[in-house]
Amino acid sequence: MSKRIIIDPVTRIEGHAKISVFLDDAGNVSDAEFHVVEFRGFEKFCEGRSFSEMPGITPRICGICPVSHLLASAKAGDAIMAVNIPPAADKLRRLMNLGQIVQSHALSFFHLSAPDFLLGWDAPAETRNVFGLIASNEGLARAGIRLRQFGQEIIEVLGGKKIHPAWAVPGGVRSALSAEGAAKIRAWLPEAHQTTQVALGLFKKVLETHERETQLYGNFPSLFMGLVAPDGTWEHHGGRLRFTDSSGSTIADQIEPRDYKTVIGESSEDGSYLKSPYYLPLGREDGIYRVGPLARLNVCSRMGVPKADEELRNFRSFGHGSVTSSFLYHYARLIEILASLEYIERALADPDLSSQDLRADAGINSLRGVGASEAPRGTLFHDYTVDRDGKLLKVNLIVATGQNNLAMNRTVAQIARHFLKGTEVTEPMLNRIEHGIRCYDPCLSCSTHAAGKMALHLQLVGPDGSVVKDVVRD
Amino acid sequence: MAAKTLTIDGKQISAEAGTTVLQAAREAGIRIPTLCHLEGIMDIGACRLCLVEVKGTTKLLSACTTKVFEGMEVTTTSERLQKYRRMTLELLFAERNHVCAVCVANGHCELQSLAYEQGMDHVRYDYCFPKWGMDLTHPSLGMDHNRCILCTRCVRVCWYIEGAGTKNVAGRGGRSMVISDMNEPWGDSETCTSCGKCVMSCPTGALFSKGSTAGESERDRSKLEFIVNAREKKQWTV
Numbered sequence: 173m174s175k176r177i178i179i180d181p182v183t184r185i186e187g188h189a190k191i192s193v194f195l196d197d198a199g200n201v202s203d204a205e206f207h208v209v210e211f212r213g214f215e216k217f218c219e220g221r222s223f224s225e226m227p228g229i230t231p232r233i234c235g236i237c238p239v240s241h242l243l244a245s246a247k248a249g250d251a252i253m254a255v256n257i258p259p260a261a262d263k264l265r266r267l268m269n270l271g272q273i274v275q276s277h278a279l280s281f282f283h284l285s286a287p288d289f290l291l292g293w294d295a296p297a298e299t300r301n302v303f304g305l306i307a308s309n310e311g312l313a314r315a316g317i318r319l320r321q322f323g324q325e326i327i328e329v330l331g332g333k334k335i336h337p338a339w340a341v342p343g344g345v346r347s348a349l350s351a352e353g354a355a356k357i358r359a360w361l362p363e364a365h366q367t368t369q370v371a372l373g374l375f376k377k378v379l380e381t382h383e384r385e386t387q388l389y390g391n392f393p394s395l396f397m398g399l400v401a402p403d404g405t406w407e408h409h410g411g412r413l414r415f416t417d418s419s420g421s422t423i424a425d426q427i428e429p430r431d432y433k434t435v436i437g438e439s440s441e442d443g444s445y446l447k448s449p450y451y452l453p454l455g456r457e458d459g460i461y462r463v464g465p466l467a468r469l470n471v472c473s474r475m476g477v478p479k480a481d482e483e484l485r486n487f488r489s490f491g492h493g494s495v496t497s498s499f500l501y502h503y504a505r506l507i508e509i510l511a512s513l514e515y516i517e518r519a520l521a522d523p524d525l526s527s528q529d530l531r532a533d534a535g536i537n538s539l540r541g542v543g544a545s546e547a548p549r550g551t552l553f554h555d556y557t558v559d560r561d562g563k564l565l566k567v568n569l570i571v572a573t574g575q576n577n578l579a580m581n582r583t584v585a586q587i588a589r590h591f592l593k594g595t596e597v598t599e600p601m602l603n604r605i606e607h608g609i610r611c612y613d614p615c616l617s618c619s620t621h622a623a624g625k626m627a628l629h630l631q632l633v634g635p636d637g638s639v640v641k642d643v644v645r646d
Numbered sequence: 647m648a649a650k651t652l653t654i655d656g657k658q659i660s661a662e663a664g665t666t667v668l669q670a671a672r673e674a675g676i677r678i679p680t681l682c683h684l685e686g687i688m689d690i691g692a693c694r695l696c697l698v699e700v701k702g703t704t705k706l707l708s709a710c711t712t713k714v715f716e717g718m719e720v721t722t723t724s725e726r727l728q729k730y731r732r733m734t735l736e737l738l739f740a741e742r743n744h745v746c747a748v749c750v751a752n753g754h755c756e757l758q759s760l761a762y763e764q765g766m767d768h769v770r771y772d773y774c775f776p777k778w779g780m781d782l783t784h785p786s787l788g789m790d791h792n793r794c795i796l797c798t799r800c801v802r803v804c805w806y807i808e809g810a811g812t813k814n815v816a817g818r819g820g821r822s823m824v825i826s827d828m829n830e831p832w833g834d835s836e837t838c839t840s841c842g843k844c845v846m847s848c849p850t851g852a853l854f855s856k857g858s859t860a861g862e863s864e865r866d867r868s869k870l871e872f873i874v875n876a877r878e879k880k881q882w883t884v
């Protein structure tokens with residue numbers, strides 16, 4: 173019988189990813205827990221404010237995906253006003269979300285993850301980072317940095333500011349795409365395409381020699397969730413929810429995001445301050461699901477753009493039904509960059525993007541509003557309950573990293589099981605656990621130390637709940 | 647009317663009797679920072695930002711409510727004044743909850759610009775973090791007490807320009823608050839004409855048009871000035 177220990181937030185070391193590995197009586201790894209910081213405090217803090225302020229406030233939750241919170245928040249606001257936003261506003265928001273996907277995925281791939289599999293898992297930490305990558309493959313590293321800038325540029329030409337653009341508002345957006353902005357993006361597209369192709373070629377080569385990692389880094393059956401269009405096409409801002417299982421069968425489809433509570437349960441554990449969402453009809457044990465690039469590519473029927481669709485076919489050859497290895501999150505990310513570039517190209521040809529009809533105006537017509545959007549890391553929900561005057565009574569946010577929490581636990585357990593000999597916590601094991609976490613690109617400040625290794629705080633917990641070993645790696 | 651001669655920062659000035667030091671300074675092109683003053687409505691000297699030194703008294707006087715007199719010698723900038731202006735601003739920030747980054751007035755706020763201008767890079771006092779709420783009951787206008795500095799510009803505009811008399815002040819000291827009618831939800835007010843002049847007059851993000859998000863509240867105060875001018879110069883024939 174193994175025992176859980178109660179995690180006191182105070183024991184968290186600032187900036188360290190905290191991990192508990194649980195051992196059973198025989199000393200084998202029985203479970204693991206990757207402790208995700210949650211937003212409870214933030215939700216409380218918003219109560220009593222006006223819902224229309226939320227697109228300005230929520231991007232401050234997290235410096236890593238402000239755009240995603242902005243868009244989900246504006247969408248929840250649309251629902252409270254019960255308006256159909258002008259088509260141009262929807263297209264512009266989508267364009268911004270595509271920019272966000274490109275910039276975030278590029279950061280994850282080139283800056284944070286590639287150094288591991290290109291420079292070697294056990295390369296010294298001082299060089300296993302983006303600077304090491306620059307030293308060993310300057311062309312690739314620089315191209316990756318530029319690709320991220322391309323995504324940021326889109327966000328900036330639309331929202332004006334790179335980091336906290338309160339540009340999307342309930343009812344629409346504040347401004348259109350300027351002709352100069354469009355020209356800038358258009359001119360940059362070919363280079364972005366080329367970088368993506370290079371990265372795809374490279375990663376496919378990596379896959380040939382990384383059979384073991386593919387098997388080890390979070391390879392287990394689970395469900396997958398993401399937004400899809402009415403015809404099942406890949407979706408990122410709009411559409412409805414679909415769940416598939418590891419055999420690739422759809423188990424729930426076209427669920428309205430506002431009805432998420434019929435499919436998503438949020439377990440709050442005793443003594444823990446995290447919520448771990450699961451697929452409600454199957455319960456917490458079997459209802460574990462993954463979100464994000466891997467999930468979106470598993471749930472969709474097609475990407476809806478030619479080049480990405482071709483890659484999707486190749487991607488699917490790595491699974492029987494669904495692709496179940498979290499190591500392939502990286503591949504999925506590259507395919508999503510590709511799809512985003514194709515969609516951006518399409519969007520730029522649309523004259524609507526310079527329209528001046530951008531904002532619907534209305535009062536409070538619904539006392540609850542749910543906004544869902546695909547953040548780079550997975551489906552993001554903003555659920556607001558307001559009074560007649562639009563004052564927030566309740567705020568519930570479901571973020572991607574929270575939803576992937578159970579899967580991350582399992583990934584860490586899988587890696588630990590493989591590498592842990594007795595109670596000896598070795599550097600190679602920590603490196604691999606670090607990468608296992610990186611596959612999910614969790615939105616934690618501690619996971620984005622671009623320069624250097626991830627600061628980890630790992631505890632081995634014995635069957636009686638006592639800490640057998642406490643390892644802090646800065 | 648008799649003219650008075652005085653000096654402001656050493657500059658010789660003549661101003662009509664009954665003129666305030668602030669008016670005289672402005673006419674002479676000398677800028678004095680203000681917050682509760684609003685062109686066109688009476689001054690009450692609430693914010694103490696326009697403090698000046700006048701020779702012959704050790705007290706600091708508010709330029710917006712002090713009348714000129716013959717031979718007056720006024721100083722508008724000195725280390726002492728600088729110190730008090732900064733202190734006043736810091737106290738205003740510490741008194742309620744100002745989170746500029748997410749505020750509707752961000753970038754268009756008089757309090758914020760003055761803080762920049764006076765080099766207020768931090769607040770030396772403990773923040774009070776009082777619990778204030780919002781009044782969002784009015785269909786198109788909103789009030790956030792967290793950002794109110796009790797300058798009463800809205801109250802004066804409501805009484806003396808619009809003539810509705812909806813806005814009032816209730817309470818004492820730091821617990822004072824701007825209310826509507828007899829402290830009812832704004833949306834229930836029978837006197838409010840929904841003219842929006844209070845929103846135009848507010849120097850901060852305390853009053854806003856509903857639906858605005860961060861940094862969206864840009865005020866057009868020229869409209870208020872237009873009304874006052876039109877009335878005083880009898881451009882309207884009613």
Ligand code: SF4
Pocket residue numbers: 743744745746747749750751752753755756757758793850851852
């Ligand atoms: S009212 Fe002015 S000073 Fe106060 S939070 Fe808003 S911008 Fe900042």
Ligand code: SF4
Pocket residue numbers: 793794795796797798799800801824844847848849850852853
């Ligand atoms: S609401 Fe605005 S105008 Fe009215 S007293 Fe407060 S800060 Fe001044």
Ligand code: FES
Pocket residue numbers: 679680681682683690691692693694695696697708709710711
């Ligand atoms: S402007 Fe004179 S006291 Fe406020």
